[in-house]
Amino acid sequence: MIEKLTFLVQGSATEPYEPTFWKDGDNLTTSCTCLAGDNGWYCKHRFAVMNGDTTNLVSDNKDDVKRLRQMLVGSDVEDANADLAIALEASEKLQSKRKLAAPKRRTHISTQAATPYLVDQGFLTGNDRTHFFDLFDGADHYIGSIPAQDSVFQPKVDKVFNLPNLCSIAWREKTLDKIFCFMAGSDIEAMMRLETKLSEFKIRLKIAMHD
Ligand SMILES: [Zn+2]
Numbered sequence: 001m002i003e004k005l006t007f008l009v010q011g012s013a014t015e016p017y018e019p020t021f022w023k024d025g026d027n028l029t030t031s032c033t034c035l036a037g038d039n040g041w042y043c044k045h046r047f048a049v050m051n052g053d054t055t056n057l058v059s060d061n062k063d064d065v066k067r068l069r070q071m072l073v074g075s076d077v078e079d080a081n082a083d084l085a086i087a088l089e090a091s092e093k094l095q096s097k098r099k100l101a102a103p104k105r106r107t108h109i110s111t112q113a114a115t116p117y118l119v120d121q122g123f124l125t126g127n128d129r130t131h132f133f134d135l136f137d138g139a140d141h142y143i144g145s146i147p148a149q150d151s152v153f154q155p156k157v158d159k160v161f162n163l164p165n166l167c168s169i170a171w172r173e174k175t176l177d178k179i180f181c182f183m184a185g186s187d188i189e190a191m192m193r194l195e196t197k198l199s200e201f202k203i204r205l206k207i208a209m210h211d
Pocket of ligand 1 (some may be wrong): 017021033034035036037043044045046153
């Protein structure tokens with residue numbers, strides 16, 4: 001049996017928009033009369049009712065919003081939405097970690113995490129006072145420094161590595177490999193992986209909502 005719910009949501013136009021939801025088995029399908037909905041893109045009207053937000057609801061069926069929440073349970077849309085939510089959360093967490101990294105986390109990372117490993121490998125010397133990794137090529141030939149947060153959070157080390165005559169490309173690649181080895185299995189690596197999947201998850205949700 002196909003269940004169908006229709007709502008009227010006031011948007012920017014005079015006429016309210018009409019988000020509609022059908023459920024057949026586990027398959028939830030949605031549509032909306034707004035321009036974004038017509039083109040098959042996301043629209044806020046559908047997400048508002050799906051998220052239980054009745055602020056702009058002008059149809060007289062608030063109870064159907066609760067029914068819609070039940071319809072979502074176990075549906076393909078709920079599934080895709082949950083994955084997207086996890087990736088979005090990881091991305092937001094990363095953003096705030098990156099912000100934190102700027103002034104404060106540098107010392108923390110260089111002294112507590114990155115330095116011991118990289119020093120063991122003979123690649124870097126951590127420097128608590130400057131919050132930079134000092135790079136040494138071989139025994140004690142000083143090459144340059146990279147901010148600790150750059151090396152761990154994003155391979156922006158290019159800035160340093162690309163300075164002319166600073167180091168060989170082979171050395172640079174080897175060092176980047178070490179940094180990524182160090183990140184392997186960490187929470188940051190897991191979050192970065194989810195972050196790269198954001199657009200894939202968005203497309204999956206879009207497909208789930210429209211088929
Ligand atoms: Zn819409």
